[in-house]
Amino acid sequence: xxxxxxxxxxxxxxxxxxxxxxxxxxxxxxxxxxxxxxxxxxxxxxxxxxxxxxxxxxxxxxxxxxxxxxxxxxxxxxxxxxxxxxxxxxxxxxxxxxxxxxxxxxxxxxxxxxx
Amino acid sequence: xxxxxxxxxxxxxxxxxxxxxxxxxxxxxxxxxxxxxxxxxxxxxxxxxxxxxxxxxxxxxxxxxxxxxxxxxxxxxxxxxxxxxxxxxxxxxxxxxxxxxxxxxxxxxxxxxx
Numbered sequence: 001x002x003x004x005x006x007x008x009x010x011x012x013x014x015x016x017x018x019x020x021x022x023x024x025x026x027x028x029x030x031x032x033x034x035x036x037x038x039x040x041x042x043x044x045x046x047x048x049x050x051x052x053x054x055x056x057x058x059x060x061x062x063x064x065x066x067x068x069x070x071x072x073x074x075x076x077x078x079x080x081x082x083x084x085x086x087x088x089x090x091x092x093x094x095x096x097x098x099x100x101x102x103x104x105x106x107x108x109x110x111x112x113x114x115x
Numbered sequence: 116x117x118x119x120x121x122x123x124x125x126x127x128x129x130x131x132x133x134x135x136x137x138x139x140x141x142x143x144x145x146x147x148x149x150x151x152x153x154x155x156x157x158x159x160x161x162x163x164x165x166x167x168x169x170x171x172x173x174x175x176x177x178x179x180x181x182x183x184x185x186x187x188x189x190x191x192x193x194x195x196x197x198x199x200x201x202x203x204x205x206x207x208x209x210x211x212x213x214x215x216x217x218x219x220x221x222x223x224x225x226x227x228x229x
Contacts, residue, residue, distance in 0.1 A: 004158070032215060043205065043219040044159075093158055097215055102166075104215065106151070106158035 002028050004096050006107035013084055014115055021079045021110045023094030029074035030096035034104065035067075038091040050077045084114040117142040117208045121220035129228050130198055136191040136223045138180075138206030148189040149207040149217065150180055159205065165189065176200070201227045 003026040013019050023033055031052045036044040048058045048069050056069035066088075068080040077096075081088055091111050095104040122137045140146065147166050151159040163174025170182040180191045189206060206220040 006158075034215070034217075041222075043221045044217075046216055046218075049216065095159075095217075103161060103164070104217065106160070108158040109156070111156075 002026075002096075002098050002101070002103075002105040004094065004105045004107040006092075006094055006110050008110060009108060010111045010113075012113045012115065015085055016083055018080055018082045019084055019112060021081075021092055021094075021112075023077045023079070023096065023107050025075045025096040025098070025105070028096070028098045028100065028105075030077075031074060031099065032097045033071060033077040034095045034097075035069060035077075035079050036093045036095070038093060038109070040091075044093060047079075081112065084112070086114045088112065089114045117146060117210060117218045119206050119208055119218055119220035121204075121206055121223050123223050124221065125224045125226070127226045127228060128196055131195045133194050134192065134196050134200075134225065136204050136206075136225065138189045138191065138220060140187050140189065140206070140208045142187075142208060142210065145211050146208040147211060148180075148182060149209070150174065150178070150189070150191050151205045151207060151219075152176075153203040153205065153222075155202075162191070162204075196225075196227045198227045198229060201225060 005024045007022045033050040035047045038044045048056045050056045050071040052071045058064045071077040093109045095106045118141045120139045149164045150162040165182045173179045203222045207217045
């Protein structure tokens with residue numbers, strides 16, 4: 001099946017710094033990628049929809065200046081958490097849509113801890 | 116807007132027993148329905164999906180789900196579970212607008228005991 005990777009799998013950073021998370025579709029091209037946030041013992045909440053070559057569409061309540069999304073190619077989308085604070089600590093998961101199968105494939109997630 | 120309710124946060128069962136994980140949804144429009152499984156520290160894997168046609172959908176690992184429009188349900192079943200089925204299971208819906216946005220339930224932790 002299709003594979004989506006995320007890097008890094010885990011990151012610990014100091015408050016006030018920025019962190020970049022990469023999401024790659026390894027064996028298919030994805031014009032659309034999605035970024036989710038998952039709090040402990042809770043469900044995934046969609047943060048934004050990332051479209052290749054255009055600006056991301058953010059869900060209500062998500063700060064676009066804090067969570068910068070870039071989808072520069074058909075296989076790569078990045079999420080940058082700017083000026084991170086402890087409340088940004090969470091599990092961030094991306095997914096990529098394979099248009100040939102009309103299915104979203106999920107990455108393994110990135111655990112962000114802000115000290 | 117859509118919403119998904121997974122009635123059971125935790126379901127413990129013994130190995131080789133049958134299991135049903137419940138999912139109900141709310142939507143003012145027609146939807147697509149999905150079940151995903153998440154193993155510890157991993158991303159989500161698609162188990163099965165309902166787009167149209169037969170209301171009984173078969174997925175991977177011996178799972179199946181039945182779409183019931185009148186009850187707005189999409190319960191997941193397996194006749195005989197294995198210890199390796201221990202994981203978190205998420206029900207999700209998306210509208211048919213083509214946006215591909217998924218709305219997830221809160222998940223059900225399935226624990227299979229020997």
